[in-house]
Amino acid sequence: MNTFFTKSFIVLLVLFFSKLLIASEPEGHIIKISVKGLQEGKMCILANYYGDKQYIKDSAKVDSKGEVIFKGTEKYPQGVYMFILPTKKYFDFIMDAKQQFTLATDTVDLIKNMKVKNSDENKFFYEFQNFMGVKQDQIQPLREELPKLKDKDSIKTVKDKITKIDAEVVSYKETFIKNNPNTFIAKLFNAMEEPKIPDAPLLANGAKDTLYPYRYYKAHFFDNVDFSDERMLYTPLFHKKIKQYMDNLTAQTPDSINVSADYLIQKGKANKEVFKYLVYWLTYTYESSQIMGMDAVFVHMVNKYYATKQAYWVDSTQLDKITTRANTLEPILIGKKAPALNMADSTGKNIPLYDVKAKYTIVLFWEHTCGHCKTAVPKLLTLYENKLKAQGVAVYAVEIDDKPIEWKKFVVENKLNWINVHEMDPYKRAVAKKMYDIASTPIIYVLDKDKIIIAKRLDVDQIEGLIDFMEKKDQPNNKK
Numbered sequence: 001m002n003t004f005f006t007k008s009f010i011v012l013l014v015l016f017f018s019k020l021l022i023a024s025e026p027e028g029h030i031i032k033i034s035v036k037g038l039q040e041g042k043m044c045i046l047a048n049y050y051g052d053k054q055y056i057k058d059s060a061k062v063d064s065k066g067e068v069i070f071k072g073t074e075k076y077p078q079g080v081y082m083f084i085l086p087t088k089k090y091f092d093f094i095m096d097a098k099q100q101f102t103l104a105t106d107t108v109d110l111i112k113n114m115k116v117k118n119s120d121e122n123k124f125f126y127e128f129q130n131f132m133g134v135k136q137d138q139i140q141p142l143r144e145e146l147p148k149l150k151d152k153d154s155i156k157t158v159k160d161k162i163t164k165i166d167a168e169v170v171s172y173k174e175t176f177i178k179n180n181p182n183t184f185i186a187k188l189f190n191a192m193e194e195p196k197i198p199d200a201p202l203l204a205n206g207a208k209d210t211l212y213p214y215r216y217y218k219a220h221f222f223d224n225v226d227f228s229d230e231r232m233l234y235t236p237l238f239h240k241k242i243k244q245y246m247d248n249l250t251a252q253t254p255d256s257i258n259v260s261a262d263y264l265i266q267k268g269k270a271n272k273e274v275f276k277y278l279v280y281w282l283t284y285t286y287e288s289s290q291i292m293g294m295d296a297v298f299v300h301m302v303n304k305y306y307a308t309k310q311a312y313w314v315d316s317t318q319l320d321k322i323t324t325r326a327n328t329l330e331p332i333l334i335g336k337k338a339p340a341l342n343m344a345d346s347t348g349k350n351i352p353l354y355d356v357k358a359k360y361t362i363v364l365f366w367e368h369t370c371g372h373c374k375t376a377v378p379k380l381l382t383l384y385e386n387k388l389k390a391q392g393v394a395v396y397a398v399e400i401d402d403k404p405i406e407w408k409k410f411v412v413e414n415k416l417n418w419i420n421v422h423e424m425d426p427y428k429r430a431v432a433k434k435m436y437d438i439a440s441t442p443i444i445y446v447l448d449k450d451k452i453i454i455a456k457r458l459d460v461d462q463i464e465g466l467i468d469f470m471e472k473k474d475q476p477n478n479k480k
Helices: 002-023 120-148 151-181 184-194 210-221 232-233 236-248 252-268 271-289 295-306 315-334 371-391 404-413 426-435 460-471
Strands: 029-036 044-049 053-061 068-074 079-084 090-094 102-108 115-117 342-344 351-352 362-364 393-398 419-422 442-450 454-455
Touching: 002 362, 044 232, 053 068, 079 232, 090 120, 102 184, 115 120, 120 151, 120 184, 151 184, 184 232, 184 236, 232 236, 232 271, 232 342, 236 252, 236 271, 252 271, 252 295, 271 295, 295 315, 315 426, 342 419, 362 460, 371 393, 404 419, 442 460
Parallel strands: 029 102, 362 393, 393 419
Antiparallel strands: 029 068, 044 053, 044 079, 079 090, 102 115, 342 351, 362 442, 442 454
């Protein structure tokens, strides 16, 4: 009995002190970094990667011991961080789960001389960087030598050496992943991997399917990227792969981009922060795109993810602004029928836009008092008289100022011999400006014979090339 109670008492003590130790484990973060050669009192910066940007998290001065200490009561988001020296040099490190570690190095070689305490992730991180440094030193001279070689044997020898070094890097990563599968470094190694494309299958005619490598590569591009782990957002790797997929593996048309965006967002639903990032970045990127027609992607994103209230981070005021903007743009997307206009010319006769019979119609929103218009309108007039008119192009020029007498005088004096119209009613004029999203002038839309929008917000210098392209496209030999 005595033995039993003694053992039970010991077990209780062990449990008690275990809980006490767990409870007393330091909260927040204490990151100590010392770089031999840094002057006391100099300011250093702690920053983190997020998407395609870097953000300052904290700053601290070098103390009398040569240390820089970042300390706080809260944990930082895990991921890849930067330590920026006063000289603007920097090195990356891993913000791990515990966030209670020390890094020590010197200014002679920040990476090679790095010593790590209390962080396995950072030990692995710097071991890999040093390994890669050695391999880079080995491979760089070979790559420089290769273009200078003439004979086949020498070229083959150098290429074989390069291949061998590349294989050693691959083997290093594979071995590390096998031995340390649960580390963040292993996850980064996995995400770096490119899809291994198998041999292309044969088509029915016996030829190889030449598009197979592209299709396979795109379909398997994210096989090794963990969308459920928000730490991936805090690395330079995740955004780079997203952008590569959208820019290089997706046809640059709104319809194709919408499909790719939905595919990524569906994968991002595995983690709410990853979902948030993808929805926000894709929406902002195509809202602010300078490429004509990409506003269709913005409208798609708003209709699918904001109007349906999936964008949980957006408050009601922001949501109203975003959806209002999308609702304004949707009727004037390329491929949509242009909103109807019915305004009076200088004689007071109403000329509906849809009554203009022309192969192409340029709708010009302008002001006779606008400085930019005084440059653009004469250029357009010269182009119209010398070429566009003969190509079946009409110009429907909408004056949006509220000074009709001065407008009429300007039209006559500058011999603007196209369709000139103006809306006297201020409310109707404001409605027309809103329908066509006119916040400044000049703004140019180009419509086809059915008044479908084929281009918008062009500079005058772009119009000639567009009409020539459309004319060439419509030639019988260019039709399928």
